[in-house]
Amino acid sequence: MSKVKKRIRPTREQAQEFNRRLDAVVEAGHTNKLYCDCEVCQALAEQAELMGYRTDSTIKRPSEKWDSRKRTYERIHQIDAVKMANLAGQGLTSAEIGGKMHRSKGYISKLAKEFDIKIFTKKRGRKPCH
Structure with a gap:
């Protein structure tokens, strides 16, 4: 069996520095990027690597697979919307x-x-008796 590298617990100073960098990222508004x-x-990625949270600090560009998935997803939604409008x-x-x-x-x-x-709803209640 191969040995697994054990992550050591970060010191208080390292944790404070990590939180400070994380706050800077949030203030910059890059939380969803x-x-x-x-x-x-x-800087946050390098600090995370230093503390053992990440294995590599280089942030890779997304592959074309995700773009094609997004396009497929949008196309399926459009096709379903047309079918739904007809029904x-x-x-x-x-x-x-x-x-x-x-x-x-x-x-x-x-x-x-x-x-x-616009999707119509069926009327509920009693039918008129006359």
């Missing part, structure tokens, strides 16, 4: 549309909000 090469983010035009509810498209009711509601599609 996974691949950032600014000085603040690079909504027939007067079906979101549950019935989900059943016909083999999608969940929540997904149908999310697409309706995203593409601004």
Whole structure:
């Protein structure tokens, strides 16, 4: 069996420095940027490597795989929105549309909000007796 490198606990000063750099990244507004090469983010990455939180400090660029996944995801949403608009035009509810498209009711509601599609609801209550 190969030996696993044990991570040692950082000192108080190292932890404070790490938190200070993390606060600087948050103040810069780069919390949602996974691949950032600014000085603040690079300093945080190097500190994380020094403390043993990361194995390498170089931040790699994303591969084309993620871009193609995003494009595929958006294309599927557009196709589903067109199908959903056609079924909504027939007067079906979101549950019935989900059943016909083999999608969940929540997904149908999310697409309706995203593409601004009006889905009618069936009237509930008693039928008129006359």
